[in-house]
Amino acid sequence: MELNEFRHELCEWLDDHADALGAGVPFANQVADRLSRQREVQRRLFDADWMRFGWPARAGGLDGSVLCRAVLGEELTSRGIVHTTTWSMHEVLGPAVIEYADPQLVADAFPRLLRGEETWCQGFSEPDAGSDLGSLRTTAVPTANGDGWVINGEKLWTSFAHHAGRCVVLARTGTPESGSKGITAFLVDMDTPGVEVRPLATMAGVDEFCSTSFVDVVVPNDRLVGGVGDGWKTAGFILACERGPIFWQRASSLARHLSLLLPHATDPRSHALLGEAYQSLWAFRARSLSTLHGMSDGSLPGPEASIDKILIAAAEQTVFELAKELLAGDMELGDSPHDEMWRSEWAYSRAATIYGGTSEIQKDIVSWQLLGLPRKP
Numbered sequence: 001m002e003l004n005e006f007r008h009e010l011c012e013w014l015d016d017h018a019d020a021l022g023a024g025v026p027f028a029n030q031v032a033d034r035l036s037r038q039r040e041v042q043r044r045l046f047d048a049d050w051m052r053f054g055w056p057a058r059a060g061g062l063d064g065s066v067l068c069r070a071v072l073g074e075e076l077t078s079r080g081i082v083h084t085t086t087w088s089m090h091e092v093l094g095p096a097v098i099e100y101a102d103p104q105l106v107a108d109a110f111p112r113l114l115r116g117e118e119t120w121c122q123g124f125s126e127p128d129a130g131s132d133l134g135s136l137r138t139t140a141v142p143t144a145n146g147d148g149w150v151i152n153g154e155k156l157w158t159s160f161a162h163h164a165g166r167c168v169v170l171a172r173t174g175t176p177e178s179g180s181k182g183i184t185a186f187l188v189d190m191d192t193p194g195v196e197v198r199p200l201a202t203m204a205g206v207d208e209f210c211s212t213s214f215v216d217v218v219v220p221n222d223r224l225v226g227g228v229g230d231g232w233k234t235a236g237f238i239l240a241c242e243r244g245p246i247f248w249q250r251a252s253s254l255a256r257h258l259s260l261l262l263p264h265a266t267d268p269r270s271h272a273l274l275g276e277a278y279q280s281l282w283a284f285r286a287r288s289l290s291t292l293h294g295m296s297d298g299s300l301p302g303p304e305a306s307i308d309k310i311l312i313a314a315a316e317q318t319v320f321e322l323a324k325e326l327l328a329g330d331m332e333l334g335d336s337p338h339d340e341m342w343r344s345e346w347a348y349s350r351a352a353t354i355y356g357g358t359s360e361i362q363k364d365i366v367s368w369q370l371l372g373l374p375r376k377p
Contacts, residue, residue, distance in 0.1 A: 001053070001064065007071050010050060014075060017044065023079045026337045029344055031208050034086045035119060035163050041082055042116030045072075051114045059098045060111030065296045066244060073249030077256065084253040085208070085348070088246045089160065093120050093168050095241045096234055100226035101187060109166065109187075123155040123169035123188070123212060124235065133170065133235060134180040140171035143218060149173070149186065151194075151217040157355075161197045161210035164190050168238070169214070170231050183231030187223045194218075204347035242356055243305035244295050247288050247312050254281055254319050257345065261319075264326040273322050280318040284311035303369035306362040313352040313359055320349040 001009075014021065021041055027034055045051040054068035055061025069091065076082045090113050098106050112118045129136040138153025151171050161167065167188045174182015188195070194217040200209040226234040258277060265274045287308055291301050301308070323342050324331055331342045353359040367373040 001068075003065065003067055003071065006053065006064075006068055007075070010072065010075055013048060013050065014079060014081070018079070020044065021079075021081045023081050025080070026341055027080075027083045029204070029206055029340060031086065031160060031163060031206065034083050035160070038082050038086050039116035041076070042114065046111075046115040055094070055110075055114065056098060058103065059094075059106050060114060067292060067296050070245040070248045070292050073245050074252040077249045077253040080256065084250050086160065087249065089120055089122075090114060091244070091246045092238060092242055093122060096185075096238045097168070097187060097225055099237060100185070100230070100234055101224070102222045105187065105222060118165040119160055119163050120166045120168065121158050121161040121164035121190075121210075121212075122238070123158050123161075123167045125157045126154060127156050133183070133232070136170060136172060136183065137176075138169070138171045138214065140173050140184060140186065140219070148218055148220040149184075151186065151188065151214045151219060153214050155212045155214075156209075157200075158197075158210045158212045159208050161190070161212045162199045162207070166190060167195075167212070168225060168234075170235060173228055173231075180232040182229060183235070184228050185225040185231040185234040186219050187225050188214075188217065188219055189223075192217050192219070202347065203350075204344040206344060206348070237300065239357070240300045240302070240305065243291055243301040243308050245292070247284075247308055248292055250312060251281060251285050251288060251315070254315060257323070258319055261323055261326055270326055273325055277315075277318045277322045280311075280315040284308070284315045287311055303365050306357075306365040306370075309357055309362045310359055310366070316349045316352040320346040 014023070021044065022037055042051060049062060050072060052060065052062040053064045053072070054066050057063050073087060073091070076087065077084050094110060094113060098110060109118070113120060124133060126136050126138060138151065138155065140149040140151045142148075143150055151169065153171065155169065158167065167190055169186045169188050170183055171186060172178065172182050173184040190197070194215040196213045196215070198211045199207045200211060201207050202209060258281065261274070265271055291305055291308055294301065324346055327342055330339050331346065334340075368375050
């Protein structure tokens with residue numbers, strides 16, 4: 001289906017099913033409620049085939065361009081049907097599992113992820129290994145009979161782990177000194193004996209993050225995502241894919257928030273702030289559109305996608321700083337669902353320059369790999 005035709009027919013379908021999908025209904029603050037609503041949305045979208053466009057047929061999709069997935073996320077977030085943080089996880093992990101995991105595992109598991117029957121989470125960061133994945137300490141050693149691996153360690157900031165059925169876990173299969181070359185990725189069932197999840201509340205009171213421990217967790221060989229020692233490549237693939245449809249739908253969500261602020265901009269100062277937020281957001285959208293078209297042509301985002309990350313973080317914080325200015329008092333102290341939404345989103349925006357690679361690291365990548373500036377000794 002041609003992209004404009006896809007968007008037109010999708011929009012007609014979304015308009016016809018707006019009430020059933022909960023369009024415009026305020027999001028609950030807790031993850032369980034958001035996911036419950038999203039599962040129903042995904043089920044309806046999958047059964048009507050919309051969730052399947054842009055994914056390969058071998059994974060239960062209908063083939064087509066990655067741009068179809070970007071358009072779907074854009075239309076859903078712009079209507080307030082899904083929350084962008086929970087919606088993003090199939091885009092974070094799905095492409096890498098499809099690319100590197102056992103084909104039978106992909107055929108069995110991925111359609112359930114698309115339909116909302118499963119939620120997956122990402123086990124990368126650790127208490128002593130956040131942005132520096134090369135120093136992670138979680139280990140995986142072969143079982144005695146060689147038919148699997150035994151994982152031990154702890155992961156931190158594993159978003160939605162307490163609701164997830166599977167987790168893509170990075171573990172060290174090489175020596176402690178092997179750095180990035182001794183890491184392997186596994187797709188671990190979260191109900192495996194030895195997996196323990198402890199939720200962590202954010203500063204906004206949202207139970208999104210978790211601490212997840214693995215104690216003698218046995219994982220069969222067919223759960224590798226890539227080859228032994230290829231975890232760094234798998235992780236790089238995942239991080240590259242994060243710069244695609246996920247960023248585009250986040251920008252759409254920010255545009256929706258910006259439109260909600262328009263009636264509150266009633267004086268010259270607020271007009272100037274509104275213009276700054278608009279400029280920041282649309283500068284990112286122009287950059288993101290180029291990235292999406294590159295992905296549609298078969299190219300994964302490279303170092304230049306660090307620019308996308310810097311721009312989306314700046315846009316997000318600018319939009320919600322504008323909200324803090326225009327909704328002063330109500331946003332901090334109000335107790336309505338509307339006030340709670342703005343307060344929660346503002347608090348979450350504070351992390352935009354940290355998660356997914358800090359802005360400082362992204363600027364280093366730009367300076368070293370794109371501008372050719374010398375690295376610090």
